[in-house]
Amino acid sequence: MIDNTSTERPLKRMSSCLSLQSQKSPGNDLLEDWPARDTSEVNNAKPRKHVTFSDYSSLRSYENDPKYRATKSYSSADRKRFQVDAAREGIRIQRLISSLHVQPGAAIHELIGLNLLCREELLGIEHLVSEKAALRTAHERRSHSAIVLKAQDDLRDKNSDALDSNILLAKVAISRSSRNVEKAKLRAALAADRGG
Secondary structure (H helix, E strand, O other): OOOOHHHHHHHHHHHHHHHHHHHHOHHHHHOOOOOOOOHHHHHHOOOOOOOOOOOOOOOOOOOOOHHHHHHOOOOHHHHHHHHHHHHHHHHHHHHHHHOOOOOHHHHHHHHHHOOOOOHHHHOOOHHHHOHHHHHHHHHHHHHHHHHHHHHHHHHHHHOOOHHHHHHHHHHHHHHHHHHHHHHHHHHHHHHHHHOO
């Protein structure tokens, strides 16, 4: 048999203290005494899961617009089409550049001056137009990877907290990627303006 006298005494003292306090403070009269329980019983009991529903819940259903559903995200076919369009645009610009028989940098400036090409058309596909740009892009990607991996290695050596390490590593990657993010945003805005 379990002796509850040791647990009952503090509870009685606490309830008498609460009754004195409830006379002083109006908020304390909302408190109620909990029944005495065996602590081993409480520790072994599994928490019961339950669901509650609000009296004021409401459901709104909207008709699924087929046009919205078709345009809310890009399918893999859309992405392939974008790649084909970018490659086709790159080939078109390469042919324009090679038709001038001058250095590619000078040819691009001349084509822009003749209004046969605009800078926005080059944005994001420079690596498809110029071999030099392709090499620069590959170098930037390797450099970015090396810097992020070095930062990760430094953080691992410091044995810093995993969450802090992830945040610091993300900051390094973001700071290195900000220029590419801006170019991608501009390219997307231009593509949206042209309708494709």
